[in-house]
Amino acid sequence: MTTPTAQSPALGTDVPATMRASVLKRQGEMAMETLDVPTLEADQVLVQVAAVGVCGSDVHYYEHGRIGDYVVDHPLILGHELSGRIAAVGSAVDPARIGQRVAVEPQRPCRKCVQCKAGRYNLCPDIEFYATPPIDGAFAEYVTIQSDFAYDIPDSVSDEAAALIEPLSVGLWACERAGIRPGSRVLIAGAGPIGIIAAQAARAFGATEIYISDIAEDRLAFALDHGATHALNARTDSVEGLDVDAFIDASGAPQAVRSGIKAVAPAGRVILVGLGADDVELPVSFIQNREIWVSGVFRYTNTWPLAIQLIADGKVNLDILVTGKFALADSEKALNAGKQPGQLKAVVYPGR
Amino acid sequence: MTTPTAQSPALGTDVPATMRASVLKRQGEMAMETLDVPTLEADQVLVQVAAVGVCGSDVHYYEHGRIGDYVVDHPLILGHELSGRIAAVGSAVDPARIGQRVAVEPQRPCRKCVQCKAGRYNLCPDIEFYATPPIDGAFAEYVTIQSDFAYDIPDSVSDEAAALIEPLSVGLWACERAGIRPGSRVLIAGAGPIGIIAAQAARAFGATEIYISDIAEDRLAFALDHGATHALNARTDSVEGLDVDAFIDASGAPQAVRSGIKAVAPAGRVILVGLGADDVELPVSFIQNREIWVSGVFRYTNTWPLAIQLIADGKVNLDILVTGKFALADSEKALNAGKQPGQLKAVVYPGR
Amino acid sequence: MTTPTAQSPALGTDVPATMRASVLKRQGEMAMETLDVPTLEADQVLVQVAAVGVCGSDVHYYEHGRIGDYVVDHPLILGHELSGRIAAVGSAVDPARIGQRVAVEPQRPCRKCVQCKAGRYNLCPDIEFYATPPIDGAFAEYVTIQSDFAYDIPDSVSDEAAALIEPLSVGLWACERAGIRPGSRVLIAGAGPIGIIAAQAARAFGATEIYISDIAEDRLAFALDHGATHALNARTDSVEGLDVDAFIDASGAPQAVRSGIKAVAPAGRVILVGLGADDVELPVSFIQNREIWVSGVFRYTNTWPLAIQLIADGKVNLDILVTGKFALADSEKALNAGKQPGQLKAVVYPGR
């Protein structure tokens, strides 16, 4: 702990040399391993992970060994929704940060490309993102992140809520891009975790009518209790003619996307969050005639500060999403938890 | 010509009681007829039509008797690209306007709905648009239009160019919505009249690289001479990887739309101008991953003043598009002219 | 009540030929008069006025006989914050509107100029605005307004709150132009009616820190109860260094404007609502170095629908502003009410 170079050990206390991690060895195979605690670069902090949410993409890597062009051809640590405590800091980081509870924004943009310098670092072609091959994620006792991507959280924000700021950021970014503002009328397709989070985010952005559609009545009921103002059964209720200002798809279902677009008023916006087929047939002439804007979200930029504030102010409640809690050694169970009815979000605790 | 009420005859001189018009009686059948000169409302002007461009939508009504939900179930006067001279004015219009050469914006929004009051009058649900059933168009000696939709043109702008401000407006509106700005790199699919106009408009907006794609080499050569900087043969040249800031489709061809989208850089925009199938399969995950915005244009708002200036300043040249000239009685020939090779834009002269 | 022309009498029931009105005869002189009920144009409604808020500009016309270039050189009916009930409709308006309770947006743009057609009708050079010479206002039993500027209100919105949508619109428009969004930090100078309304509006736009400054402790205490999160005594507390995202001046005091600007973070916005001196010395190099945007509000556009929703949803409370209630014959007392300590908003009831 002497020379403050990029290769120096962490400037901190009580950091062991090795750590436990739950590793996806290959498609469908998880294993507990003992690995070196990652080395800190000058501008990074070492975070002792407290809680990690399980995301659909984690499950997809586990089950299919790939997402699109990203292939798990080497062992990979999953998990990108995380909170923890700073255990050590790099040479260029204020040591006063050690001990602070933080929520981690799990991406490392290059900061130098056209996209980064325009403020769109989520679109950086050289970005590294947790749990996306070959970048390891957070099913481990320790992770590193650039100091400015580890955000202090107040005591009032639980470890679980701090971890779930990652999916909340997706919802906030979707609302931002959907142009939600006071008085907006919004349709959200899909009452899973992202749909419910998007409903809460839309409410925080001032939306006054928040329609949510799904085929599962229990999900709809839950969504009505936690953000939505109207529930629609996608099997029986038509959304055409709603003429909402914005449609956010959190289902990834082509039919929901198509009918959702037809629910949008002239000059409205459509934001596709859900991942489904690479190619989907869209009602193009409807989009043209109404000059509707259609886009998607690819992660997010600069959402953590707002997210922390919304949680601290009680305007968003993420704790209600947690339906399963797992020790690190039970990560595989956590990855399978979503198959049970009524499950929304599993959380893994690397310290347990 | 005494009481200045909405029902009063036109306040003007030398306006006859009847006029000649070329009427689409039903699908595929044109006929010359003698009709009453239309009555002026208080805020309208009566325009003696000088030149009318033939648009693809005119041809479509003529050949198919409908466009989507708009059906020609009564005789309809086609033509919505027009210039002329003010022959008379309504009671609330300054008589000094009589005699002025004008370009006509062929739409009548309600001015009272949410869209109109937000400045998006093209999206007015109650709008009346020339040559769209049941609203008559301009293949006639006289038409009426609200005074503020008849724009004075200088002597340096020809009758033909003034008429073609309508398609130029489509191109300008597409560039506006595509976010074209100085230094933009743009791909345009389709080197027909709209594609060439869009290329000129993009150049006027400051685009520095303007790629145009088509399958007809003669069209590409013409486009290179009149706005585009690069020509691509859609059969042999791939556009993927161009990473343009904006893609404007003026082809309506689903394959061109799909490949054009894949030519767009992250955070870029896609504007669909061409009309084709109601539903088109789009590369949704590509759109999501790059956060590309996709929309279309539905006519335009507030484009005539800029269009007139661009023509007067020589930054846009519409006269080069005129490849056929027809007397009113030859309107049917004008509608069929586009079937000949090398034809871009036919113009009908109601005064001849 | 037969021919539906612009000159026809009102299509309604029980509308008398004359009405009582409280008229500003000249500077400082109010008088009750009996006047003809105004004639309806085709697109107007006749509103039986229920409640009228007294605005600082009403008081200014009463006390000084002018505001800037607007001079009271003929008798003028004051009052532009109003609600009522539709008593009759013009020939082009659906008679079903008769009987509906409405909030009135007291302006009549031309709908045809560049500003109107761009959606900025508040900047229409030919606009007519209530209680601005020579246009009469609402201290009368009946007024006319274009039908689309009379907005239906639900039973849950009181007559007073509906009248005060006008000042609320100023606050909403200020927040809109100030770019307030979820998580914004805002400073408001002046804890009078507009300042308190702006604080409520900012909260509705998602602002999380809302500082309000004033020199009157009772006003600050009231503001803290009704929208603001922090109160600052302008005599003793410095605002420099707050680094807020937006500063809204509702004081009109040059010193408050200057120090408020210095409280704004880089890229922040300043919206001047308060009216004071025509010319004010501003910290220009500070504005340049931080690239702060400075502007003002001139009335509002398209705010009534959102305002009604915010009141109905309980997100804004206007009833708490009413500190004095007056019969029409007591309009002069209402105009003088603001001189008493603790008075925020006087309301006149033309039906009493």
Add this chain to the structure above:
Amino acid sequence: MTTPTAQSPALGTDVPATMRASVLKRQGEMAMETLDVPTLEADQVLVQVAAVGVCGSDVHYYEHGRIGDYVVDHPLILGHELSGRIAAVGSAVDPARIGQRVAVEPQRPCRKCVQCKAGRYNLCPDIEFYATPPIDGAFAEYVTIQSDFAYDIPDSVSDEAAALIEPLSVGLWACERAGIRPGSRVLIAGAGPIGIIAAQAARAFGATEIYISDIAEDRLAFALDHGATHALNARTDSVEGLDVDAFIDASGAPQAVRSGIKAVAPAGRVILVGLGADDVELPVSFIQNREIWVSGVFRYTNTWPLAIQLIADGKVNLDILVTGKFALADSEKALNAGKQPGQLKAVVYPGR
């Protein structure tokens, strides 16, 4: 040249250990000195300076020893408008860059703060800017800059033009913030280098009427030849009533700022570029009544790529601004050159 660390010597060839520099020792005193060639950090390049433009701020530091809070209390190398050739690269930079001609964006933002990550790196509170105490500038044979802030230039761009991309960037950024677009009408106050550059930039953004005002007829004549469409003598011509879309002040003269604002149409924009008094009396009620936006520019972001393209395309001509050429040892003469009539821009050549 062995270990690729931040402290390593430059990875390049033929770089001497020392260099000549022209140093501002204290207010009013320049001296030639021999200094160590600056050390490269990993992400930097070492640029052998070819040409340096003299800016008014250089002259101000030389004459007054300070600008606002920035005080020359240690010897300082002036000059921040520069081009050159890459002589060596840091360990993280592609060695293929060595030998490339470049234009240098003379700022080093932190890349990590809220402003940087939002794409507004010019507003970074920790930015380092050339020739701003205590950061040295370019009146020297060599300088260092982060690799992504050294932009390759084509052969068609002269050393002088490449250096003057810095003031061009100010003009482009002013036009960007002024919202200049095709058809805009613009007023520019001040026909010095920045005014002429702003006029050229406005033309490149599509402005069609570009009024420039000054008190010097020769400057006005020059401006008319190089960008402006109309010249106004500030002593005799009034600009009120022009109703331009945008006003750009490049004069710093309070009276020009005030009258320029009054030339702006409703919803127009004012961008203050010129530096003058810290506090200026502005026509606040005029700004409010027209909802005019007023701001300034503080340097620029992301302008070099566009600037290079505009020069290469011949849309902007910077070479015409160069009225004096000086060897490095004559820097003091260069700083004094502007006092002669007809002088616009002096250029220093550190290689001479």
